Amino acid sequence: MNTVLSRANSLFAFSLSVMAALTFGCFITTAFRDRSVPVNIHVSRVLLKNVDDFTGPRERSDLGFVTFDLSVDILCFIWLHLKPIFDWNVKELFIYLSAEYSTKNNALNQVVLWDKIVLRGENTKLDLKDMKSDYYFFDDGNGLRANKNVTLTLSWNVVPNAGILPLVMGSGHISVPFPESYESTKSY
Amino acid sequence: MFSMFNSIPTHMDYKGQKLAEQIFQGVILVSAVIGFIYGLIIEQFGWTVYIMLAGFAISCLLTLPPWPMYRRNPLTWQPIVQETPEIREKPQENLKKKKHK
Numbered sequence: 001m002n003t004v005l006s007r008a009n010s011l012f013a014f015s016l017s018v019m020a021a022l023t024f025g026c027f028i029t030t031a032f033r034d035r036s037v038p039v040n041i042h043v044s045r046v047l048l049k050n051v052d053d054f055t056g057p058r059e060r061s062d063l064g065f066v067t068f069d070l071s072v073d074i075l076c077f078i079w080l081h082l083k084p085i086f087d088w089n090v091k092e093l094f095i096y097l098s099a100e101y102s103t104k105n106n107a108l109n110q111v112v113l114w115d116k117i118v119l120r121g122e123n124t125k126l127d128l129k130d131m132k133s134d135y136y137f138f139d140d141g142n143g144l145r146a147n148k149n150v151t152l153t154l155s156w157n158v159v160p161n162a163g164i165l166p167l168v169m170g171s172g173h174i175s176v177p178f179p180e181s182y183e184s185t186k187s188y
Numbered sequence: 189m190f191s192m193f194n195s196i197p198t199h200m201d202y203k204g205q206k207l208a209e210q211i212f213q214g215v216i217l218v219s220a221v222i223g224f225i226y227g228l229i230i231e232q233f234g235w236t237v238y239i240m241l242a243g244f245a246i247s248c249l250l251t252l253p254p255w256p257m258y259r260r261n262p263l264t265w266q267p268i269v270q271e272t273p274e275i276r277e278k279p280q281e282n283l284k285k286k287k288h289k
Contacts, residue, residue: 001208004198004254007208007252008248008252010209011216011248019240022220022223022224022236086231088227088228
């Protein structure tokens with residue numbers, strides 16, 4: 001504390017410690033918050049094709065095209081009605097739609113169909129209509145055809161400023177029966 | 189050239205150092221508490237950090253330069269003892285005497 005440099009050193013060290021304590025406080029105030037909100041998913045059309053999958057084994061696999069309407073309320077600005085996900089420990093949300101189904105080969109298959117990143121300050125009211133899936137929905141076999149129970153769920157990763165990276169599943173999912181027959185592959 | 193920098197006073201006395209430490213700790217803690225509450229209310233952690241940094245800058249201004257208020261209690265040194273030059277002179281006299289002989 002005698003010279004300018006030693007004072008600067010202790011000042012810097014002290015404020016870094018206080019900053020760490022603040023960050024921990026930010027984590028602890030939000031650690032036990034429930035970040036689940038209701039989700040509405042509606043599927044309007046399911047197309048099933050049978051094409052060559054060049055990514056895996058050389059057999060013909062089922063490719064499902066899912067068109068769906070999605071309506072999610074992530075944050076309502078009326079705080080009385082919805083618990084906001086975007087508290088002060090959330091930088092962004094990574095939202096993804098995944099399909100879960102079981103086939104003869106595998107008891108549980110999970111395929112990510114679509115994702116979206118919602119940054120802080122962006123529009124938090126998602127109302128997406130007639131969306132097509134971003135990624136190919138391949139089954140590693142023929143398990144999609146006539147599969148009566150393909151469950152679509154919307155989940156999100158909460159990317160925090162400090163602390164753990166929670167994976168939250170939206171409350172609300174939909175079960176889609178897949179068609180019995182393939183579409184013709186002419187247009188493909 | 190460096191004598192110009194050496195002439196700038198950088199020291200604080202002991203009470204001044206204690207005062208400076210108390211001042212910067214107080215300023216930073218108060219700004220941290222204000223920033224935490226403000227950030228919690230408006231749900232923006234960035235503002236907590238900004239207020240904290242503002243407190244850091246203020247405490248830098250307040251305590252880094254050795255302001256006169258940190259130098260109000262200078263150490264009182266013992267007065268210069270007058271005997272020392274006489275002791276030094278005595279052997280010289282002896283030498284001189286030896287030379288004369």
